[in-house]
Every structure is written in structure tokens, then in C-alpha cells.
Amino acid sequence: MSDLLRVEELKVNYYSSKGKVYALRGVSFNIKRGEIYGIIGETGSGKTTICHAVMGFIGKKADISGRIFFKGRNLLTLKEKELRKLYCREMALLPQSIASLNPLMTIGTHIEETLRARSNIRGAQSLKKKALDLLMTFQFSDPKLVYRSFPSQLSGGMNQRAVMAITFCCSPSLVIADEPTKSLDLGSKDSFLETMDRLKRERNISVLIVTHDLEVVEKVCDRIAVIYDGLFVETGKAGDVMSMPLHPYTRSLIRAMPKNGMCPTWGFAPSSLENNDSCSFQPRCPVGRRLEKKHIVPSPVMVGKDHLVWCCDVKG
Amino acid sequence: MRGYLIRRLINTIIVLLGVVTLTFFLMHFTEGDPATIIALDKYGGQLISPKVIEQLASEEGLNRPIYVQFFNWLKLIGKCNFGNSLISGVPVWDEIMLRFPYTLELAIISVLISSLFGVSVGIYSAYYQDGWLDRITRLLASVKVSIPNFYLAIICVLIFSVKLKILPSFGCDGPRHFILPVLVLVISQIGFTIRIVRSTVLEILESEYVQYAYIRGLSTNRILFVHVLKNALIPVITYISLQFLMTVEGAIIVETIFAWPGIGKLFQEAILGRDFTMIQALVLFFAVLVCVVNFVVDILYLAIDRRINFL
Amino acid sequence: MIKKIQPKKLIYKPYIYFLLFITIVSVSPSTFSPNSPYVTDVSRRFEPPSATYFFGTDELGRCVFSRIIYGTRISLVTGLSILLLSLSYGGLLGTLAGYYGGWLDEVIMRLTDTFMSIPSSVFALVLARALGPGLGNVSIILSVAMWPGYARMIRGLISDIKNEHYVETAKIIGLRSSYILVKHILPGVLPPILVMATLGMGRNILMISSLSFLGLGIVEPTPEWGAMLNKGITYIRTAPQIALFPGLFISLTVLSFNLLGDQLGDALIGNTEHRNIFMRGLGGSK
Numbered sequence: 001m002s003d004l005l006r007v008e009e010l011k012v013n014y015y016s017s018k019g020k021v022y023a024l025r026g027v028s029f030n031i032k033r034g035e036i037y038g039i040i041g042e043t044g045s046g047k048t049t050i051c052h053a054v055m056g057f058i059g060k061k062a063d064i065s066g067r068i069f070f071k072g073r074n075l076l077t078l079k080e081k082e083l084r085k086l087y088c089r090e091m092a093l094l095p096q097s098i099a100s101l102n103p104l105m106t107i108g109t110h111i112e113e114t115l116r117a118r119s120n121i122r123g124a125q126s127l128k129k130k131a132l133d134l135l136m137t138f139q140f141s142d143p144k145l146v147y148r149s150f151p152s153q154l155s156g157g158m159n160q161r162a163v164m165a166i167t168f169c170c171s172p173s174l175v176i177a178d179e180p181t182k183s184l185d186l187g188s189k190d191s192f193l194e195t196m197d198r199l200k201r202e203r204n205i206s207v208l209i210v211t212h213d214l215e216v217v218e219k220v221c222d223r224i225a226v227i228y229d230g231l232f233v234e235t236g237k238a239g240d241v242m243s244m245p246l247h248p249y250t251r252s253l254i255r256a257m258p259k260n261g262m263c264p265t266w267g268f269a270p271s272s273l274e275n276n277d278s279c280s281f282q283p284r285c286p287v288g289r290r291l292e293k294k295h296i297v298p299s300p301v302m303v304g305k306d307h308l309v310w311c312c313d314v315k316g
Numbered sequence: 317m318r319g320y321l322i323r324r325l326i327n328t329i330i331v332l333l334g335v336v337t338l339t340f341f342l343m344h345f346t347e348g349d350p351a352t353i354i355a356l357d358k359y360g361g362q363l364i365s366p367k368v369i370e371q372l373a374s375e376e377g378l379n380r381p382i383y384v385q386f387f388n389w390l391k392l393i394g395k396c397n398f399g400n401s402l403i404s405g406v407p408v409w410d411e412i413m414l415r416f417p418y419t420l421e422l423a424i425i426s427v428l429i430s431s432l433f434g435v436s437v438g439i440y441s442a443y444y445q446d447g448w449l450d451r452i453t454r455l456l457a458s459v460k461v462s463i464p465n466f467y468l469a470i471i472c473v474l475i476f477s478v479k480l481k482i483l484p485s486f487g488c489d490g491p492r493h494f495i496l497p498v499l500v501l502v503i504s505q506i507g508f509t510i511r512i513v514r515s516t517v518l519e520i521l522e523s524e525y526v527q528y529a530y531i532r533g534l535s536t537n538r539i540l541f542v543h544v545l546k547n548a549l550i551p552v553i554t555y556i557s558l559q560f561l562m563t564v565e566g567a568i569i570v571e572t573i574f575a576w577p578g579i580g581k582l583f584q585e586a587i588l589g590r591d592f593t594m595i596q597a598l599v600l601f602f603a604v605l606v607c608v609v610n611f612v613v614d615i616l617y618l619a620i621d622r623r624i625n626f627l
Numbered sequence: 628m629i630k631k632i633q634p635k636k637l638i639y640k641p642y643i644y645f646l647l648f649i650t651i652v653s654v655s656p657s658t659f660s661p662n663s664p665y666v667t668d669v670s671r672r673f674e675p676p677s678a679t680y681f682f683g684t685d686e687l688g689r690c691v692f693s694r695i696i697y698g699t700r701i702s703l704v705t706g707l708s709i710l711l712l713s714l715s716y717g718g719l720l721g722t723l724a725g726y727y728g729g730w731l732d733e734v735i736m737r738l739t740d741t742f743m744s745i746p747s748s749v750f751a752l753v754l755a756r757a758l759g760p761g762l763g764n765v766s767i768i769l770s771v772a773m774w775p776g777y778a779r780m781i782r783g784l785i786s787d788i789k790n791e792h793y794v795e796t797a798k799i800i801g802l803r804s805s806y807i808l809v810k811h812i813l814p815g816v817l818p819p820i821l822v823m824a825t826l827g828m829g830r831n832i833l834m835i836s837s838l839s840f841l842g843l844g845i846v847e848p849t850p851e852w853g854a855m856l857n858k859g860i861t862y863i864r865t866a867p868q869i870a871l872f873p874g875l876f877i878s879l880t881v882l883s884f885n886l887l888g889d890q891l892g893d894a895l896i897g898n899t900e901h902r903n904i905f906m907r908g909l910g911g912s913k
Contacts, residue, residue, distance in 0.1 A: 055531070087533030100528035104546050104621060113542075117534050166532070327740075334741035342753065458889070462882035464833050464853075466840050467874035470860055474871075478864050565746040569837060573860070584841060587752050599753060603744040 003069070004174055004206050005054070006030040010066035012049050012058060022275040023049040025230040026066075033173070034204040036196065038221035038238065040211060040253065044269060046230040047210040051178045054208070055093050056083045070174070088118045092172040096179055098159040101151040107162045108147035111135075111169055118170045130169075138165045138195065157188040164195060168205070176208045181216055193220045214257050218242055223306070226250045229270040229280040231297070236307030246309040248285045279312070287313050324614040328607050335603040336393070340386055343596045393600075408597045412579060419571065419578030423563045425494070426501035431556050434506045438513025439540060439548075442521060453510055460507030465566050469500045469573045486575035497574045501566055505559050516551045520544050549620050557613045561606055640890065642883035649880060653700035660693035664850045673866040683868040686858060691868060694850035695876055701851050702880065705762055706831040710824055712770035717777030718820075724778070725785030726808065732782070739775040747772040748837065755843035765844045769834050773827070780823060781816070788815045822892045829884035836877050852877050 012024040024046045031037045041047045058064050068075040111131040135143035138161050181189045225235040234247040245251045252265040267284030279295040282288035300308040441450045529539045571580035586594035668688035676683045682691035724735040754768040797807050836853025838844035845851040852873040859870025
């Protein structure tokens with residue numbers, strides 16, 4: 001099966017008032033069709049930058065290098081016009097908050113305008129029918145009511161589902177979700193994850209989920225990557241990584257989960273102002289802390305099928 | 317929806333009542349004794365004596381206590397009787413109705429032009445923020461807002477009537493006579509419109525729903541002229557109504573300079589000539605115009621923001 | 628918040644120099660005017676600009692340039708007094724309305740609505756007719772015409788700040804109202820008021836000139852810019868300098884105040900919220 005998305009050596013630098021910020025320092029991964037890929041990291045690790053880079057939102061004020069292949073085409077070489085043609089039809093970004101809905105327009109209008117712009121459906125009747133079908137797929141008990149409603153008349157969870165419906169209306173091949181469960185309560189979170197799973201199975205849609213919530217990862221991801229300070233530290237199948245975490249950082253994340261005792265990770269988050277070969281996690285690593293000199297990050301070691309880890313403490 | 321309308325209506329009525337009261341007392345406490353004024357006007361300076369004034373006062377009912385006069389006046393207004401002009405002797409209401417259309421012509425044309433231009437330039441200025449269009453319009457807008465409209469009028473007259481001799485500088489006989497007054501009104505208002513539209517649109521452009529529209533791949537035109545415009549329309553309509561009222565206000569000066577026979581000029585004549593009844597009626601007229609326009613805007617909101625239907 | 632203004636940037640703005648110039652001039656006009664603004668010389672009427680008379684002479688042979696110089700003091704001082712007066716009434720009522728809310732707020736708001744229904748020029752003209760000409764009267768008249776706008780804006784500012792968390796916390800802790808007002812609310816309200824005042828100076832000067840232009844407000848031979856325009860328009864074809872130069876100065880002064888106000892606005896109120904209050908203050912009672 002060929003890859004839907006293949007990212008190679010992606011590097012992104014921003015310029016801030018404090019200097020150059022190395023948001024991504026060389027990240028590579030691939031996503032197959034019908035696969036849910038999760039990227040886990042803390043705030044500032046660079047995960048949102050990955051989303052922006054794939055969608056082409058990195059502006060002219062930042063440096064970006066590497067290759068992002070989507071269905072064989074390198075997105076970084078495309079002009080803006082070409083890139084925009086892909087939006088919502090092939091690649092879609094699922095927005096985080098429901099403020100993304102125009103308060104003066106009904107849900108129905110949102111869906112229909114997207115359909116009109118991004119698909120071949122024309123004619124008021126067919127548009128409306130498709131919109132109502134879509135709403136039913138997303139388990140709205142009364143699609144007609146939601147179709148006529150304004151965002152302010154629906155609950156937060158319903159709005160969230162509405163946003164999902166709008167994003168999926170043209171069946172994009174890849175959906176990028178940046179912290180989709182951030183503002184959801186437990187009930188909505190569960191239903192969101194269920195929907196993700198269902199879409200994957202029924203429509204073969206791939207999803208790139210960026211999150212810091214390991215529960216999401218556990219329940220719904222096929223493969224995951226753990227990112228720290230702009231670099232991946234461990235990648236592999238979700239089951240493998242969660243049951244047998246190899247990198248000390250991954251281990252600390254899992255220990256910090258509420259059900260595992262919520263142990264905090266010692267130390268401070270790294271500043272992204274430096275770019276060198278040494279391991280950024282060393283100051284916080286139970287093993288690395290005791291060592292005197294700075295470690296150079298080794299090449300990835302493959303442990304088991306598809307499970308990669310970048311750690312000096314792990315042998316092949 | 318009905319609740320909203322009713323509330324706005326009640327508000328308007330309260331303000332109208334307040335305005336009527338304010339006008340009445342304003343006139344009475346500032347213009348001095350109306351009886352003296354009327355007498356002066358009727359009989360000329362030499363023939364005035366306290367006796368004459370008193371007789372006039374009792375004739376016109378001007379010597380009764382203030383609150384009685386107030387209610388009498390209210391009754392008269394109810395019948396649309398505002399008295400006669402002290403200058404021309406013609407019923408004030410007729411005179412106002414005769415001349416209001418001229419001002420209305422000027423105001424509507426100016427507001428239409430400056431709104432169309434102002435809103436589109438404002439939107440594009442915000443969209444291409446810091447582009448050449450934006451910088452030029454921002455500077456020009458500041459300048460336009462600072463130049464007093466009479467100065468602008470003078471300059472226009474100087475350029476077009478005196479030096480170039482292509483446009484008439486007074487009168488209202490033909491379409492060419494429209495150009496200069498409208499030009500002055502438009503230029504003095506458009507700066508204000510552009511600045512406010514621009515800042516409203518800028519805010520909207522940064523909102524999440526506009527970003528989401530972009531992410532969904534909607535065309536720039538759709539984003540600008542449907543999403544942005546819809547959300548901008550409510551503040552923009554408020555500003556346009558304000559602009560209409562400012563134009564009517566500005567017409568006072570512009571009509572004076574260009575000898576345009578509208579109510580602006582009428583007002584200025586009344587002020588200079590101490591035409592008590594006319595002044596009183598005109599002040600009330602202006603105020604009622606303001607209230608009516610505000611109420612119309614309230615109704616327009618209903619059409620735009622359908623959410624109010626459910627309020 | 629005042630730290631946000633970078634004094635360095637101001638040096639590059641020409642309007643600052645213009646404002647400084649006219650302020651200095653207004654303090655001591657006699658130093659800057661080559662001739663007397665009042666002395667008439669009928670033999671030298673309508674002269675075009677020359678070495679002796681920089682801007683030429685007017686219909687009575689007076690030096691236009693000198694009259695403009697003396698006019699700076701009139702405009703600035705009157706403008707300032709209007710500002711202070713209207714900010715006082717407007718500020719007081721606005722603060723009461725904003726801080727105490729409730730029926731007091733409603734009543735004051737209806738009051739401002741009523742006053743605002745009468746356009747300020749109309750109001751001013753009527754009062755001017757009644758009170759007669761003179762600078763002092765002009766100050767009173769225009770301050771009465773302008774106060775509702777300020778009242779509304781200040782009320783909006785104060786009621787918004789009042790709802791901020793830090794004020795609510797102060798109340799819960801039990802601090803006295805007067806203390807809260809001074810220590811918490813005032814610092815939040817001062818920057819927008821400063822911007823309002825600057826823009827207001829511009830508006831005031833415009834209104835003063837408009838009044839004088841229409842023949843009310845300033846008595847001859849006081850060299851007020853608007854009044855000079857009034858006279859100048861009659862002679863526009865033969866001696867345009869009488870009208871052109873005063874008008875130019877009005878525009879430049881108002882422009883400088885406006886630009887300064889904008890700059891201050893950007894520096895002090897980066898926060899979009901407060902900018903909204905500005906805009907809201909201009910609209911109706913929505």
C-alpha cells in the first residue's frame with residue numbers, strides 16, 4: 001500500500017524577538033491510507049508546527065526545509081493556488097474550537113457552501129439532501145433541526161460534531177486534527193473518538209491526530225510518534241509503544257497518566273533556541289542525568305517490528 | 317422578535333418625549349421672552365412698549381405658566397401645527413416640507429456614494445493590510461477627516477468655479493449644480509467610513525471562522541463578501557446611519573455656502589434672523605429625524621442578524 | 628501602560644513638531660508675529676503675500692500671518708477649556724452610570740440619548756444665538772453640545788472594566804469603593820480618555836471654527852481662524868489668501884491632533900476590546 005503522506009527531514013525555524021526558534025529539527029514519518037497516526041508531545045514540542053507545515057500555513061517569515069509528499073506530490077513546492085485546491089477535498093484541517101463557526105450562519109449553510117466550493121454537487125435540492133445525509137451520518141438525532149440552527153443554539157458537543165461534519169463533507173483522504181479533544185468533556189471526547197474510528201473503518205480516511213492526551217492515543221491510534229523538542233524520540237505501533245515504552249520520555253509520559261498515578265516528570269521543558277546534536281532530554285532523563293558529558297543523539301534503533309527509538313540507553 | 321421590536325419602540329418613544337421636552341425648554345430659556353421677539357418682529361423697534369408686549373402675550377397665550385404653555389404646544393404639534401415663521405409668515409410646517417426634499421437629495425446621494433466607496437475601499441484596505449492601498453487610504457482618510465467641510469467647500473469653489481470655471485458655485489438648477497456640494501459632503505464623510513470599516517473588517521479577518529473558511533478552501537470572494545461582510549454589516553450599518561445624520565448636519569454649512577435651498581440653509585437663516593418658531597420646529601425636526609433613523613437601523617438589524625428572531 | 632509609548636518613535640512624526648510649534652506660538656504670539664494683528668491699513672488691503680506681509684493682507688489691510696499667529700492661542704485655549712468642561716460633566720455622569728449601574732445608568736443613558744438626538748451643530752447654533760458671541764460663551768456652548776458623547780464612552784469603559792475579574796476580586800475582598808475606583812479602575816480608564824481627549828481637541832477646534840464661520844461665537848476683531856474664513860469667502864475671487872491660509876492652519880492643527888490621537892491609541896490600547904468601546908461610544912444605545 002503506498003503512503004498517503006510521507007514527510008522527510010522536515011525542519012522549521014521561526015524568528016521571534018528572542019532569536020531563532022527551532023520548532024522542528026528534522027522529522028520524518030509516513031501515514032498510510034486508512035490509518036490513524038498520533039503525534040504526542042507537550043506544549044512547544046513542535047507538534048502544531050507539523051500540522052501547519054503539512055497544510056502549508058508556514059508563512060514567509062519562517063524557514064522550512066525537507067519534503068512533504070502527499071499522494072506523490074511535494075507540497076512544499078506547490079504554489080498557494082495549487083495548495084488551496086487540495087483543501088477540504090484531499091486534505092482537511094479539523095479546527096480545535098467551535099469558534100470556527102460563523103455565528104451568523106446556520107450549520108446547513110456552512111455545509112452547503114463547502115460542498116458548493118469543493119465538490120461537484122449543484123442545485124439547492126441536492127445540496128440540502130447531501131447536507132442532511134451528512135448530518136445523519138454524524139449521529140444527529142434531528143438533522144433537519146440542526147440544519148436550520150445557528151451555532152449559538154446548539155450545545156458545545158453538537159457544535160463539535162457539526163464542525164466534524166463540515167470538515168468531512170467532501171470525504172478528504174487525510175484529516176489533520178490538532179488537539180481535537182482539548183476542550184471536550186469526557187462524554188464528547190468518547191463520542192468523538194468513536195466517530196474517528198468509524199470513519200476510518202467505513203471510509204478509509206486517514207487521520208493525523210496531534211495531542212497530548214494519551215487516552216486518545218490508546219483508544220484510537222494505529223501508529224504513533226512521540227516528539228520532544230522538535231525531534232521524534234520514539235515511533236511505532238500504538239499498542240507496542242504504550243505497552244513497552246523504551247524512551248525515558250515516553251515512559252515518563254505514561255507514568256504521568258491519571259490511571260497510572262499521575263507522576264509528574266522531573267525538570268523543565270527545553271527552550272527551543274538551540275539546535276545541536278546533543279540529547280535535549282538528558283537533563284531530565286533518569287539515566288542521562290547521572291552522566292557527565294553530553295550525549296549525542298544516536299541513529300534510531302529498531303526494536304521489534306516497526307518500533308523505532310532514539311536513545312543511547314537502548315540497544316538493538 | 318416582537319419583544320425586541322417593542323423594546324426598541326418604547327425606547328424611541330421615551331427619547332422622543334425627552335427630545336420634545338428638551339426642545340421646548342431649551343427654546344424658552346435661551347431665546348428670551350418669545351413675546352418680545354414676536355412683538356419686535358411684528359411692530360418694529362419703535363412701536364414696542366410693555367403694554368404692546370403684554371397684549372401680544374395674552375393674544376398668543378404666552379403669559380400663562382410654563383407648563384400650560386408646554387401642553388398647549390404639545391397639542392399643537394399633535395396636529396402638525398408648528399406656527400408660522402416669523403420671517404416669512406408662512407406656516408413653518410409647509411416651509412420645512414417644501415425644502416426638506418432638497419436636503420434629502422443631497423444627503424442620499426452623498427451617503428450612497430461614500431458608503432459604496434467607503435465600504436469597498438475599507439474592505440480591500442483591511443484585506444491587503446499594509447499594502448500600498450492601505451497606507452495611502454489611511455493617510456488620506458486622516459486628512460479628509462481633519463479638513464473642515466467649509467474649507468473644503470471653499471477650496472472646491474476656488475478650483476472649479478473660479479480658476480477652471482467649469483462648475484457653478486451656487487444654486488440648484490441642474491445636475492451640474494449637484495456636483496460640488498455632493499463632492500464636499502462625500503469627501504468629508506468618506507474618511508470616517510473608510511477608517512471604521514477598515515478596523516471592523518480587520519478584526520473580523522482575524523476571527524476563527526474566517527480562518528476556517530480559508531482552510532475549507534472557499535474562494536477569497538466568498539470569504540470577503542459573504543462571511544466578512546455579513547458580520548461587518550451590523551456595525552457598518554450603524555456607522556452609515558451615523559454618517560447620514562452627520563451629512564444632514566454638515567448640510568447646514570454646505571447648503572449655506574452653495575446657496576442650496578434645503579433645510580440646512582433654512583436653519584441658518586432662521587438662526588440669523590431669530591425666527592423663533594422656525595428654530596424650534598427645526599430643532600425638533602432634526603431630533604425626530606435622528607430618532608427615526610435609529611429606529612430604522614434597529615429594524616434593519618433584524619434582517620441581518622437572524623439570531624435576534626430568537627432573542 | 629504609559630511605558631508602552633516609545634518616545635523615540637515620536638521624533639519621527641512631523642505632526643509632533645507642528646503641535647509643539649503652535650503651542651509655543653500660542654504662549655507668546657507677539658514674539659512670532661511680524662506685525663500687529665489688529666492694526667488696519669486701508670491703503671494696503673488685499674495685498675498678496677510679500678516680504679512684509681507673509682500671507683498678504685485682508686480686507687482691512689491687516690497682516691493675515693499675524694492674525695493667524697494670534698489665532699493659535701484662541702483656538703488652543705478655547706479648545707482646551709471645552710475639553711475640560713465637557714470631560715467634567717461627561718466624566719462625572721459617565722462614571723456614575725458605569726459604576727453604579729441599575730436605574731441610575733438607565734436614566735443617565737436616556738438623558739444622553741435625548742441630548743444626542745439633537746445634532747451638536749444644531750444645539751450649538753441655538754445656544755450661540757441665545758448666549759451671544761464671545762469666547763467664554765463659546766466654551767460653555769460647545770461643552771454642552773459635546774458632553775453626551777464623552778459620557779457614553781466613559782460609561783462604557785467603566786462598566787466594562789468593572790466587570791473584569793480583578794475589580795470583582797477587589798470588591799469581594801472588601802475594599803472601599805473609592806479605593807477601587809482610584810486604584811483599579813482609573814488606571815484602566817485613563818489611557819482611552821487620553822486618546823479621546825486628543826481626538827477631542829481636534830473636534831473642538833473644528834467646531835469652534837464652524838461656529839465662527841457661520842457668524843456666531845467670535846467677535847470681530849478677534850483673529851479666530853473660522854471667523855477669518857467667514858470674511859474670506861466673500862473675497863475668494865479677488866483675494867483668496869484671506870480664506871486659504873486660516874483654513875490651512877485649521878486643517879493642519881486638527882490633522883496633527885488626530886494623528887497624535889491615533890498614535891497614542893495604537894500604543895496605549897493595543898487591546899482590541901477597548902477599541903470596541905470607542906466605536907460603540909460613537910453609535911447609538913445598542
